Amino acid sequence: MNICQGPLAWGTLVDYWAGDLPPAEADRVEEHLFGCAGCAEVAARVASVTETLRAVLPPAVSRARLDALRASGIRLRENVFSPGERRAVLFEHDADLLIHRLGGLDLTGADHVSLRIVVESTGEQLAELDAVPFERGEGAVLIACQRHFASLPADTRFELAIHASGIPSAVTRAEYTVIHQFPPA
Amino acid sequence: MHDATTAAGPAAACYGPLSMEAPDAELIRTIAGAGPGGPDAEAELCRRFAPRVYLYGRRHLRDEDRARDLVQAVLLAVLQAARAGRVAEPEHVDRFILGTCRNMASRVRATEARSAGSEALDVIESSAPWATWNEARADVGALLRCLAALDERSRQVVTLTFQDEYPADEIASRLTMSPGNVRVTRHRAVAALRRCLDTAGGPRKETAQ
Numbered sequence: 286m287n288i289c290q291g292p293l294a295w296g297t298l299v300d301y302w303a304g305d306l307p308p309a310e311a312d313r314v315e316e317h318l319f320g321c322a323g324c325a326e327v328a329a330r331v332a333s334v335t336e337t338l339r340a341v342l343p344p345a346v347s348r349a350r351l352d353a354l355r356a357s358g359i360r361l362r363e364n365v366f367s368p369g370e371r372r373a374v375l376f377e378h379d380a381d382l383l384i385h386r387l388g389g390l391d392l393t394g395a396d397h398v399s400l401r402i403v404v405e406s407t408g409e410q411l412a413e414l415d416a417v418p419f420e421r422g423e424g425a426v427l428i429a430c431q432r433h434f435a436s437l438p439a440d441t442r443f444e445l446a447i448h449a450s451g452i453p454s455a456v457t458r459a460e461y462t463v464i465h466q467f468p469p470a
Numbered sequence: 471m472h473d474a475t476t477a478a479g480p481a482a483a484c485y486g487p488l489s490m491e492a493p494d495a496e497l498i499r500t501i502a503g504a505g506p507g508g509p510d511a512e513a514e515l516c517r518r519f520a521p522r523v524y525l526y527g528r529r530h531l532r533d534e535d536r537a538r539d540l541v542q543a544v545l546l547a548v549l550q551a552a553r554a555g556r557v558a559e560p561e562h563v564d565r566f567i568l569g570t571c572r573n574m575a576s577r578v579r580a581t582e583a584r585s586a587g588s589e590a591l592d593v594i595e596s597s598a599p600w601a602t603w604n605e606a607r608a609d610v611g612a613l614l615r616c617l618a619a620l621d622e623r624s625r626q627v628v629t630l631t632f633q634d635e636y637p638a639d640e641i642a643s644r645l646t647m648s649p650g651n652v653r654v655t656r657h658r659a660v661a662a663l664r665r666c667l668d669t670a671g672g673p674r675k676e677t678a679q
Contacts, residue, residue: 295657295661296653296654296657299653299656299660299661300653301529301659302529302654303631303632303638303656304637305631305638305653309639315526315568316564316565316568318522318525318526319519319522319526319564319567319568320540322518322522325521325522325525326521330664331660331664332528332529333664333667334608334613334660334663334667335607335632335660336528336666337533337608337610337613338613338617338628338629338633339632340610341610341614343634344648348592354552356638357512361561367506377651378570378645391477410618411614411615411618412614412617412618413618418663431594431610434610434611436609436610436612437611438610453563454630466524
């Protein structure tokens with residue numbers, strides 16, 4: 286085995302996977318990784334985080350992004366929910382992505398919409414986002430449910446807070462509960 | 471080669487005990503010699519370099535399947551070169567493999583690798599099982615939980631970097647931070663996510679960073 290000439294710093298490896306190193310430095314990192322199994326192993330541990338982040342769509346997406354996904358061949362199935370509704374949805378085998386259309390909202394005067402995702406049965410918070418994409422004309426927020434979310438609890442409550450323009454205290458809230466069902470592979 | 475269950479961070483991983491002591495150059499010479507040790511040397515060479523080629527593929531091709539195709543294509547070319555004695559500098563076989571990666575990355579195709587019809591493919595498949603590379607993919611549910619546990623600023627930096635693909639300068643401008651501060655925040659956030667994933671029951675415990 287070859288001897289490591291000096292381990293690469295964690296930060297250098299993060300910048301490498303972020304694509305944020307100058308080309309010459311990225312080349313030097315690659316040359317080191319090919320000559321050093323230990324540093325390559327650490328690089329793999331960084332990559333397991335960064336590349337999984339890249340593979341995950343954000344929980345809420347815009348209609349434009351959905352159109353682009355559909356155009357790229359992704360098979361979408363859209364479920365429409367009204368405020369307060371609680372319903373089960375099945376992630377069929379012939380779908381790549383489920384879209385929960387959280388509708389029935391008046392977004393005409395909205396400045397931004399925040400989203401909190403909670404496990405209904407336990408109250409565990411899965412995510413809290415200050416500002417998510419929303420469709421003013423549709424009066425909806427679009428949630429992208431991905432197949433690998435099967436590892437999350439099935440009962441998910443989406444809590445929206447609509448913040449009005451120019452009136453910080455004016456907040457309208459809506460909740461939707463989705464029971465996810467994933468058929469066996 | 472390092473045992474994946476006991477490696478302990480960059481320094482220990484680089485200098486730690488080896489399960490097979492032969493230098494890379496010795497493996498190349500053994501393969502070129504076509505002696506009885508050839509198959510074992512080929513398997514060991516693949517075991518050492520397949521993960522590195524795979525990472526290169528993930529970084530440059532941004533696709534898991536294409537990265538695997540690259541591994542097959544590159545290792546096939548390297549084994550064929552080694553058997554024919556065409557690796558001019560065995561001491562620098564790592565550079566030879568990286569050069570092969572760079573040449574092939576832009577034209578890798580599944581059919582190119584799999585239609586080669588070489589027994590070398592069996593060596594590659596048997597000595598570098600894909601399942602051992604699951605390190606390159608974290609549990610998504612656990613990662614989302616870990617992401618939710620980050621402070622808001624760290625979460626914004628991570629999201630803007632790896633989901634929106636903004637460079638540090640752009641993120642700095644958006645979040646009113648210095649680019650250096652963005653990088654430090656990002657380094658710490660990825661380390662925190664890695665630790666969180668390991669604590670949440672990942673395949674291995676955290677190593678020193």
